[in-house]
Amino acid sequence: MTAAGSARRPLRPAHTYSIVARDPESGQLGVAVQSRYFSVGSVVPWAEAGVGAVATQSFVKVDYGPRGLALMRLGLSARQALDALLEQDSMRDVRQVAMVDARGTVAIHTGAKCIGAAGHLAGDGFAVQANLMVNESVWPAMKTAYERGAGDLGDRLVAALEAAQAAGGDIRGQQSAALLVVSGERSEQPWQGRLIDLRVEDHPAPVVELKRLLRLHRAYRLLDRFDELVTRGKLEEAWSVLEQCRTLAPEADEPKLWAAVLLFASGQEDQALPLFRELFARTPALPELMPRLVRAGLLPNDPAGLERILAQRPGSQRPTVSADG
Secondary structure, three states: EEEEHHHOOOOOOEEEEEEEEOOOOOOOOEEEEOOOOOOOOOOOOEEEEEOOEEEEEEOOOOOHHHHHHHHHHHOOOOOHHHHHHHHHOOHHHEEEEEEEEOOOOOEEEOOOOOOOOOOEEEEOOOEEEEEEEEOOOHHHHHHHHHHOOOOHHHHHHHHHHHHHHOOOOOOOOOEEEEEEEEEEOOOOOOOHHEEEEEEEOOOOOOOOOHHHHHHHHHHHHHHHHHHHHHHHHOOHHHHHHHHHHHOOOOOHEEEEEEEEHHHHHHHOOHHHHHHHHHHHHOOOHHHHHHHHHHHOOOOOOOHHHHHHHHOOOOOOOOOOOOOOO
């Protein structure tokens, strides 16, 4: 922001509720946010592996995110970093900022001119903050939900957002949400430490959608693990991981596709072919992928077997197939 621009309020204030936290067991750092604001994830949440997490909101000055992380990267605590930035900000009274560093030290600021209901609370390694809320019960509800929450850091951050919405949330309603979780270990390539990076840009129930995306995120990470195990020839372990993936995201077609491929390749055609039939019915272009999987070595180089798979296309005459083909 230019010197001239710093004397004016931003045109689009990101009034919102958010949480920053460090998980004491894994060391992971994260931030989650919801607002009646389009694409809040592009403005409010910031985090860097092994460094810290920042939420900058209200009449938002984005600088608090990257500059706060830069200061913590140099060794300043969250409190020292936030104080240094506030000292340089002539409009600190309309800012709301929270930071947590890699040691779990928390710093929060809610300016005196933030629009009510506005406030914040800190706990062990985390902080919750909100402004322009329906009432003053929102951030206490977030704190309680995070402290009592089960699961990993991502689960608990989303639980805090759910509690905020259940308590009334933003007086203007809902629109977008975001979840960012990074590793507790620094990396020379910071993007490698980005574990979860999910955004809901515009949705009537963004926190509900964010929770759904988190579930899918976990399912697709299991699918990555499945691919790795298959490549290493550990098919029994791969099948177990794939079953976990399918259980987590039963509506997703991608895990079903690779389940069908693995089943067919391992000789279990009677289980594989109905899956191919279901998938081909929903995605008419998918049969074109099958010869490519043969060339890639993922399906057997068996023309008769390939034909049995392709016979599962809608409208094809399907031969009776026994388990031994």
